[in-house]
Amino acid sequence: xxxxxxxxxxxxxxxxxxxxxxxxxxxxxxxxxxxxxxxxxxxxxxxxxxxxxxxxxxxxxxxxxxxxxxxxxxxxxxxxxxxxxxxxxxxxxxxxxxxxxxxxxxxxxxxxxxxxxxxxxxxxxxxxxxxxxxxxxxxxxxxxxxxxxxxxxxxxxxxxxxxxxxxxxxxxxxxxxxxxxxxxxxxxxxxxxxxxxxxxxxxxxxxxxxxxxxxxxxxxxxxxxxxxxxxxxxxxxxxxxxxxxxxxxxxxxxxxxxxxxxxxxxxxxxxxxxxxxxxxxxxxxxxxxxxxxxxxxxxxxxxxxxxxxxxxxxxxxxxxxxxxxxxxxxxxxxxxxxxxxxxxxxxxxxxxxxxxxxxxxxxxxxxxxxxxxxxxxxxxxxxxxxxxxxxxxxxxxxxxxx
Numbered sequence: 001x002x003x004x005x006x007x008x009x010x011x012x013x014x015x016x017x018x019x020x021x022x023x024x025x026x027x028x029x030x031x032x033x034x035x036x037x038x039x040x041x042x043x044x045x046x047x048x049x050x051x052x053x054x055x056x057x058x059x060x061x062x063x064x065x066x067x068x069x070x071x072x073x074x075x076x077x078x079x080x081x082x083x084x085x086x087x088x089x090x091x092x093x094x095x096x097x098x099x100x101x102x103x104x105x106x107x108x109x110x111x112x113x114x115x116x117x118x119x120x121x122x123x124x125x126x127x128x129x130x131x132x133x134x135x136x137x138x139x140x141x142x143x144x145x146x147x148x149x150x151x152x153x154x155x156x157x158x159x160x161x162x163x164x165x166x167x168x169x170x171x172x173x174x175x176x177x178x179x180x181x182x183x184x185x186x187x188x189x190x191x192x193x194x195x196x197x198x199x200x201x202x203x204x205x206x207x208x209x210x211x212x213x214x215x216x217x218x219x220x221x222x223x224x225x226x227x228x229x230x231x232x233x234x235x236x237x238x239x240x241x242x243x244x245x246x247x248x249x250x251x252x253x254x255x256x257x258x259x260x261x262x263x264x265x266x267x268x269x270x271x272x273x274x275x276x277x278x279x280x281x282x283x284x285x286x287x288x289x290x291x292x293x294x295x296x297x298x299x300x301x302x303x304x305x306x307x308x309x310x311x312x313x314x315x316x317x318x319x320x321x322x323x324x325x326x327x328x329x330x331x332x333x334x335x336x337x338x339x340x341x342x343x344x345x346x347x348x349x350x351x352x353x354x355x356x357x358x359x360x361x362x363x364x365x366x367x368x369x370x371x372x373x374x375x376x377x378x379x380x381x382x383x384x385x386x387x388x389x390x391x392x393x394x395x396x397x398x399x400x401x402x
Contacts, residue, residue, distance in 0.1 A: 028238075031283060032287060136169055142154065142208035149230070175219070177263070178217055180252070188245070191280065192238060195209070195235070196209045196234075197209075199229060202229075207220070215279075289342055289345075318372060325376070343376055
């Protein structure tokens, strides 16, 4: 038996669930997280100067739109064009030719240059994960999870949905941030969604707990009339889409009241959210580096399909990977922690390549690898110097302008 009418289900999907899905879309895109349906959509983010970029996992940053500007100068007009590809550039040059019939588009394209530039400072995006978006959706989800496990929904569920106004969302009853001081629940996986139901016959209460992306922790409390305690849980690894088994530390949870542990505006809540979101960004950087590294391996070593590789082949491939890594380390958002993790991966890779070289060539090849190591170490040392900005940021590639 359903707990909502057809109209109620439609309202929940369009007005309550959809804002939550949209709120986490940018994070799912950066993580390349697994979805039940469809694919992660590109998200738009803005740098410090107001320029907007399209961010898509595994793809270089792209300008949201091309730039075409005309400036009157002494003796004529200066036209500035920044296009995302040559086809777009040709289209924009057509605007020039419309006003200047003698203008030669083909000749202009010969002089076009490809530039790689990093965004101005940190990228910012819409991440609306406050209670106005999260609490209504999780209040409804709590009842659905309870009913799925044989318990009645929250007694105010239907009335709440009936009067819900997405333009001015009312905070649902019994819904709050729930972050006890001692960790009490976990699930295997770098990034997970967790749902847990705890019902106490003694307390006459049920708590349905949600942990979204390990970053947003919310509890929903509802009445419980059962004569025995009940437990149910579910978790999914966001990066693989596989179901995993959460673990609940009953001792850590014992004695904790099922009430709000934090309110919006609390400094501890801010620190918790900042730390968890920073961790998500770190995971996204790690995954993007792994994807880029695989692509670089294919580009650098895929040219030689019939082995074996010569020391010169290996050295040239490693040089290409090294140059790419050093370029990406120049990003304003690149953190020292991520650089050191990538340095370790590169060191393991170079050691593996050294083992592939025959004994007679190993000494000169090793000397070349040591030169590569010094270049990497020099950049790490520069980043460590006082006054060098260090930030945890996104991990897209540079924007390409023509």
